[in-house]
Amino acid sequence: MNIGTSDLGNFKPDFVLYMKNGDVNNCVSSAVIKIDGMQLFGTSDFSQKVVSLSTGITGLTASSVLEVELRSSPGSFVQLVRR
Numbered sequence: 001m002n003i004g005t006s007d008l009g010n011f012k013p014d015f016v017l018y019m020k021n022g023d024v025n026n027c028v029s030s031a032v033i034k035i036d037g038m039q040l041f042g043t044s045d046f047s048q049k050v051v052s053l054s055t056g057i058t059g060l061t062a063s064s065v066l067e068v069e070l071r072s073s074p075g076s077f078v079q080l081v082r083r
Contacts, residue, residue: 014060019053020079021046028078030071036064043071 019041021027027049033041040055070076 014056014058015082016054016056018081020081021049021051021053022077022079026076028070028072028076031078032067032069032071033078033080034067035060037067 017035017040019033028046029049030043030046031041032039032043035057040057041053045053066080068078068080070078
């Protein structure tokens, strides 16, 4: 998924990415989340069935790419929010 959109008026190259790990019954037990090939969260970040994670991100461009690979049981999910 590309980070930018055709309306770049709200685009900011620096922000905090928040990740919520599913819900009570559908937590992800392992995942890899990257932006532009750089790992933000990895499998060890999910080893304790964490509820949420956050990280600051800098230097993005409108063509930056977000990659999310879930390695968990069907129905598991994460929610990513930019703030």
